[in-house]
Amino acid sequence: MANPEYQESLDGVDKISVVIYRIGITLVSVSLLMIAVAELLCVLEHERAGFMRHLSIHVVAVAVALCAATIHIYDKNIRTLIVWSGWLGLVTFITLPAFDWLFVGFFFMTFSGVALKESYCFKIKGLTLVPLLLVLSVLVIWMKDAALLVVLTGLCGAIFAFLAFKKWQMPLHFDIGKKSNYQI
Template sequence: MADTQHQEPLDLLDKVSVCLYRFGISLFSISLLVVSASLANLFSLANNMHWALLATCTASALAAANLHVYSKAVRTIIVWSSWLGILLMVGDPEQNYMWLSLGFLFVTFSGIALKESFCFNVTGLKLVPLGLAGCVLFLVLDHPLVTSVLLIPTGLIMGYLSYQKWKMPLHFDIGIKAKYQV
């Protein structure tokens, strides 16, 4: 659990990084719901999936670039999964292997969900990795409607996390600076 009694003095960069991290979580939750709607063909515009995937990549980049995790090894896995997923997404413009790109991006947010569930008691976060893994599995099996259904509760849980994070003081995300492995 996070030590909410400890308050580090935050400089401008700390405050900006926490806000960008929280914005990344917010954008990710919204993008999951748009991807869900696009997979279910609820939108008539063909470019909605493109924009939803762009938002998912942007959310991953924001969250990964501003992640505050003490363990260097855990931080490396979470961050590099995001960058690898973004590179795979950019390298596959026809999205023939969208499941692979999203899989790496989902590793990032599964790690974030587990980290947040460890630090703060937010309901449902431990289900997020299961939901995201299920989404990748059903994308591989070419079941977009099942994927769409799984994305809804996952997006809502991440949205609830986002809501809870924005209510918290900024110093909760930083923790104790001396504990970070560089």
């Protein structure tokens, strides 16, 4: 996790990983908002609802892969939990596509980890509520309540959008912190 008081010199790989992570966070917000729109289209029985739902899940998968591959957290146990949730979600997404609540649950565990990690760096209202909202979203997916899913994912998407906006304003070294603090 970052320590903004300390400025580490970054090499090319560090810079690329931070940019990819920030793109991942941006895609998290886009994907959650896409889910909200897709579910709203389902509620309205729009003909494009199925396509939008399909597309939104694929954007979620890409966002998870980007965040899981490049998250910067000092503690290896916490980092492993967040990263492996994303990878398990991707494997489940590929092997068991009918169990959407299961792979989305793994994806949302990764997103929850990102939200909690970033809540230590930012005082963004609602960021600490994201894990609860995402857990509720998984339950709602399992129960197939599209109207409630619109609200939950829309709210989470808006919070992540604000986070992404703030992240892109920061210098890159804020995301890395002190390299010697990372457990390997």
